[in-house]
Amino acid sequence: MVERRATLGILAHAVMIFGMLIVAFPLYLAFVASTHTSQEIVQAPMPMLPGGHFWENYIAALTGHGGGAGSNAPVGRMMWVSLVTALVIAFGKIAVSLLSAFALVYFRFPFRGLFFWAIFVTLMLPVEVRILPTYKVVSDLGMLNSYAGLTIPLIASATATFLFRQFFLTVPEELVEAARMDGAGPMRFFWDILLPLSKTSIAALFVIQFIYGWNQYLWPLLATTSEDMYPVVVGIKRMIAGGDSGNEWNIVMATAIMAMLPPAFVVIFMQRWFVKGLVDTEK
């Protein structure tokens, strides 16, 4: 800070607090709504302070005992599907990309340039623009309503490959020379030297990809048709199909809170890697 100005300091805090309140308000409201009965919420205006029905609502949501006009599938199962999907996408992407980045940086082989560009092109097109043909491929392979169908098409993009490639290029060449002199083969070098060095990049990517996987909506909407394979993000949309008065908003909001917790947890507790991951993947 260059100079001290009391008014500016107060203004800064005021703006930050105001901004924080606006950002947090929808989340607070969702929490409050998840602790009341559905009748209390429907009477406008709904209460502004938490009520006493926290456990009933969350248990009803988890076990699927709500009585709303929309879908009443158990959220417990959906959370599990979301968790598996997000983890497979995150780890799958990281594993596949580490290997291919290693090949692209540390080997010379025919058509290397071609492969590089083929992988590069996938960065440009999100799954949304090729949604129908991808659906066709997945259904032809019999992968609808399976974890494979939910995850593998989303692993098919190269953000992570590029991040690892950039990182590998900064690893000192002396390390390869030393490894070779000590008689280490390429895979030995990969496991014992490159992988430990990449730890931070892996953590950063994990955060980004976990959130990406958890929050997917359009693809699971198409790739799943049976209720027991819905991720929670798709499930919650089906819950509000009953209309304003038909919905049990307390159950819906309990589901919303639960659907937010895992990614929010990852972002808050891995904040350092999260910020690094964001900045690195977009550069």
Added chain:
Amino acid sequence: MEKRVRFTSTWLPWVLLAPQVVIIGVFFFWPAAQAVLQSLQVQDSFGLSTEWAGLDNFKTLFGDSAYLESFKTTAIFSVLVAVLGIALSLMLAIFADRVIKGALLYKTMLIVPYAVAPAVAGVLWVFMFSPSIGVVAYGLARFFGFEWNHLLDSTHAMSLIVAAATWKQISYNFLFFLAGLQSIPKSLIEAAAIDGARPWRRFWSIQFPLLSPTTFFLLVINMVYAFFDTFAIIDATTSGGPGRDTVIMVYKVYQDGVKGGDIGSSAAQSVVLMLIVVSLTILQFRYVEKKVNY
């Protein structure tokens, strides 16, 4: 940048590349090629016969007022989301850069929306603004006499999706602006202060120009975000309504292809979208590499 020292093996690099190449081949290149192919064909409604149609799908598309309408909707929506999101988060980042006490708390709270799924964000916002039970809708009517109804009024519907989409993207923009501000050398600011420039002046003559690469980069990223990642927000809040007033292009691809079964038209729309993303990406690479700067 190339490595001088490498390993030599005739088969290992292929094995290492295989998983990625197989996955992008089957789930990326094949579907993308299919989309291009289908955009040039016409299928009957049962998918039994397929005929070559040349550019007919595209001609029909650009003669279709509903499609041109969705172009306009997308343009308005994405510009509003990008401009509002950038302006608000820049303001927050500037003040966050000044704050020392409590900075971590502010920062943590502001990045939470990033973790919220777009569909969940949509549900939260539709709950607040629901004309019959929403708290905000109630407050607007009670204290300002303003009748909010996004189910009937298309301006209200557009405002709702813009607000929800901006809310979700503020975290992202905020983090990039904050990182950008903190990487500006303190000596520049100090020199300006010694020359008598006040904070407001310092912002416009030093910080804002130096942030221009970040701003430009975020502009492109926000446009891409508004084009694609907001599908779930729209599906959860307005479902494209009232009428088709909030149908953005991605939503129309889904409506026509999945709900309407018009494969040819949906594929042609996908191809148009691909061209748009590719040009946005190229724009970004060209300018970000050159560093828009003063």
